[in-house]
Amino acid sequence: MLSLLSLFVLFIISSYVVFHEKKINKIQYFLKKIGNILSYKTKKVPLSVNFHFTRKCNYECGFCFHTAKTSYLAPIEDSKYALKKLADAGMKKINFAGGEPFLYPKYLEELMRYCKLVLKVESVSIVSNGSKIKYDFLKRNKDYLDILAISCDSFDESVNKKIGRGTGKHVEKLSDISHWCREFGIKFKLNTVVNAYNKSEDMNENISKIAPFRWKCFQVLILENENGGGEGALRDAREFIVTDQEFEEFIQRHSEQKCIVPEPNNLMKNSYLILDEYLRFLNCTNNDKTPSESLLDVPVEKALMQAGWDQEAFIGRSGIYDWSKQPSNTCGNNQAKELEW
Numbered sequence: 001m002l003s004l005l006s007l008f009v010l011f012i013i014s015s016y017v018v019f020h021e022k023k024i025n026k027i028q029y030f031l032k033k034i035g036n037i038l039s040y041k042t043k044k045v046p047l048s049v050n051f052h053f054t055r056k057c058n059y060e061c062g063f064c065f066h067t068a069k070t071s072y073l074a075p076i077e078d079s080k081y082a083l084k085k086l087a088d089a090g091m092k093k094i095n096f097a098g099g100e101p102f103l104y105p106k107y108l109e110e111l112m113r114y115c116k117l118v119l120k121v122e123s124v125s126i127v128s129n130g131s132k133i134k135y136d137f138l139k140r141n142k143d144y145l146d147i148l149a150i151s152c153d154s155f156d157e158s159v160n161k162k163i164g165r166g167t168g169k170h171v172e173k174l175s176d177i178s179h180w181c182r183e184f185g186i187k188f189k190l191n192t193v194v195n196a197y198n199k200s201e202d203m204n205e206n207i208s209k210i211a212p213f214r215w216k217c218f219q220v221l222i223l224e225n226e227n228g229g230g231e232g233a234l235r236d237a238r239e240f241i242v243t244d245q246e247f248e249e250f251i252q253r254h255s256e257q258k259c260i261v262p263e264p265n266n267l268m269k270n271s272y273l274i275l276d277e278y279l280r281f282l283n284c285t286n287n288d289k290t291p292s293e294s295l296l297d298v299p300v301e302k303a304l305m306q307a308g309w310d311q312e313a314f315i316g317r318s319g320i321y322d323w324s325k326q327p328s329n330t331c332g333n334n335q336a337k338e339l340e341w
């Protein structure tokens with residue numbers, strides 16, 4: 001009788017566990033994240049790194065704040081060495097950026113695979129202007145890429161041209177890439193720089209159609225030696241500046257987009273960990289980009305001390321988010337079902 005009762009209890013418990021397995025996994029996932037956040041409060045960990053491995057670009061955006069000051073590309077073994085050090089120090093997410101990273105597709109591909117297969121980095125992402133992305137590249141690398149972010153500042157090509165983003169085919173390419181990402185299970189993200197030329201645009205309809213899982217809206221940022229117009233700067237972005245209020249009006253106009261993530265100037269400057277083409281962190285605290293010592297020469301902890309990186313600000317701007325390939329909400333209610341990744 002007793003063993004029958006035990007079997008019955010066991011049956012009830014296992015059914016409950018199986019039935020709620022998904023929920024339990026989710027709870028465990030979030031508890032792990034909370035645990036991580038608490039430990040990051042006490043120690044600096046390079047959790048999420050933006051590796052700008054090239055400064056070269058085929059576009060000429062007037063407000064660009066990471067300009068082609070050098071054409072250096074580190075030997076791939078040096079890049080791998082630095083990435084390994086970062087992974088050993090706790091890096092969980094790597095974002096490849098530029099310049100335009102797709103100017104070097106083989107290099108990019110090798111680093112993506114190295115990060116996923118060898119270093120087991122949780123999330124690999126790329127930020128690109130989209131113009132050089134090929135269908136076959138995404139098909140071949142779909143298992144090594146979690147998130148693809150494309151920059152788009154306007155759905156009006158004449159505005160894109162004024163900004164310097166391409167020659168009139170930017171939106172068409174953006175739409176193709178969003179479909180390819182859907183086909184290959186890669187999360188599609190959109191980045192927009194709010195500036196003097198697009199500040200009054202209403203993008204709601206197009207954003208709902210394209211349905212990114214995350215839509216970052218940055219307030220155009222001036223960094224003295226990059227786009228400040230002075231000596232040593234390759235750009236003068238002062239004509240692109242928007243006030244805090246104009247930026248806020250743009251955000252309010254698009255508040256129905258649940259995936260919108262606003263980033264005003266005060267949030268942007270110190271909350272990104274930027275690794276440059278020489279494997280140095282760039283310290284942006286003084287409206288400039290001062291390089292740390294290279295990860296080729298010093299331990300991660302020492303380079304981090306020189307990075308001017310504000311870990312609290314990183315967490316404060318929701319730097320830790322659902323960056324794996326697991327399903328998440330998207331913009332555009334109509335598309336949400338269709339976009340179950």
Ligand code: SF4
Pocket residue numbers: 057058059060061063064065066067098099100129151
């Ligand atoms: S696409 Fe990006 S890197 Fe290239 S010029 Fe424009 S802002 Fe700069």
